[in-house]
Amino acid sequence: MISGKTRFVPLLAHPARHVRTPSPFNAECLRQGLDMVMAPLDVRPDMLERTVASLREVENLAGMVITIPHKGAVAALCDRLVGAASLVGACNIVRREADGSLTGGMFDGEGFVAGLRHRGYEPAGQRALLVGAGGAASGVAHALLQAGVVELTIANRSAGKAHHLASQLAMAFPQARIAAGAADPAGYDLVVNGTALGMHAGDALPVDAGRLDAGCIVAEVVMQPDMTPLLVAAEARGCRVHKGIHMIEQQVRLLVDFLK
Numbered sequence: 441m442i443s444g445k446t447r448f449v450p451l452l453a454h455p456a457r458h459v460r461t462p463s464p465f466n467a468e469c470l471r472q473g474l475d476m477v478m479a480p481l482d483v484r485p486d487m488l489e490r491t492v493a494s495l496r497e498v499e500n501l502a503g504m505v506i507t508i509p510h511k512g513a514v515a516a517l518c519d520r521l522v523g524a525a526s527l528v529g530a531c532n533i534v535r536r537e538a539d540g541s542l543t544g545g546m547f548d549g550e551g552f553v554a555g556l557r558h559r560g561y562e563p564a565g566q567r568a569l570l571v572g573a574g575g576a577a578s579g580v581a582h583a584l585l586q587a588g589v590v591e592l593t594i595a596n597r598s599a600g601k602a603h604h605l606a607s608q609l610a611m612a613f614p615q616a617r618i619a620a621g622a623a624d625p626a627g628y629d630l631v632v633n634g635t636a637l638g639m640h641a642g643d644a645l646p647v648d649a650g651r652l653d654a655g656c657i658v659a660e661v662v663m664q665p666d667m668t669p670l671l672v673a674a675e676a677r678g679c680r681v682h683k684g685i686h687m688i689e690q691q692v693r694l695l696v697d698f699l700k
């Protein structure tokens with residue numbers, strides 16, 4: 441039931457057609473008995489600043505959930521960043537405080553690791569290749585290191601972003617081997633696509649699937665389609681696959697708790 445007291449949580453995206461978060465988020469609110477509801481808002485990047493400025497004036501706004509391509513830009517519009525958001529300079533959730541100020545958080549990574557563990561895969565002690573250095577990938581990199589991966593290679597189309605992220609993380613996690621490098625999956629225990637590749641028909645694969653080790657686990661952040669071309673190719677090669685949807689399934693509780 442939506443009442444006059446319902447707190448609103450827009451999901452800011454562009455485009456918005458691919459989003460899958462509202463259903464599990466709203467189900468979690470129902471489960472917890474919270475009068476809070478999420479709906480997607482398709483916001484063009486050139487309208488983002490004005491949209492966020494207007495939303496912060498809305499009294500019944502609990503906060504906003506942020507996805508592609510807005511995570512970095514919204515972080516810059518927050519009054520403060522907490523946890524992983526302050527380390528990676530991107531946020532996937534914003535809480536509106538009573539005074540209208542905005543606090544940004546980042547739970548993509550925690551959700552990703554919780555999803556792996558929920559399905560019986562422990563990343564501690566593993567060697568990981570992460571393709572991507574955007575909002576979701578940055579959160580995943582941080583959480584994998586926090587979970588104890590011993591080696592992390594970050595490969596990204598814009599190599600400068602991979603180098604920047606790797607050097608930031610190397611300062612925070614001096615015990616791990618962290619480097620920017622090539623998207624060659626051979627020799628890794630865990631290969632993660634942290635890019636948007638796979639969302640659209642005709643996208644290139646983020647890695648050469650012929651170079652995947654048969655025993656490795658191949659994980660996605662992309663949720664739509666459910667089985668991306670990378671996961672299909674990895675499964676055909678005998679790898680264990682882990683879908684993008686598992687990351688949000690375990691994350692919604694963290695997002696709802698942040699706004700309570």
Ligand SMILES: NC(=O)c1ccc[n+]([C@@H]2O[C@H](COP(=O)([O-])OP(=O)(O)OC[C@H]3O[C@@H](n4cnc5c(N)ncnc54)[C@H](OP(=O)(O)O)[C@@H]3O)[C@@H](O)[C@H]2O)c1
Nearest residue numbers: 508572573574575576577597598635636661662684687688
């Ligand atoms: N499962 C979940 O819970 C969850 C949570 C968050 C996000 N996601 C998904 O994660 C994906 C990325 O989202 P994001 O928020 O991280 O976006 P973002 O911050 O805009 O980052 C996009 C990343 O994808 C790379 N990329 C985009 N197009 C590419 C191409 N044609 N070739 C090579 N690399 C390309 C970018 O490389 P450059 O740096 O070179 O541009 C960057 O690394 C989206 O599919 C989103 O839906 C899933």
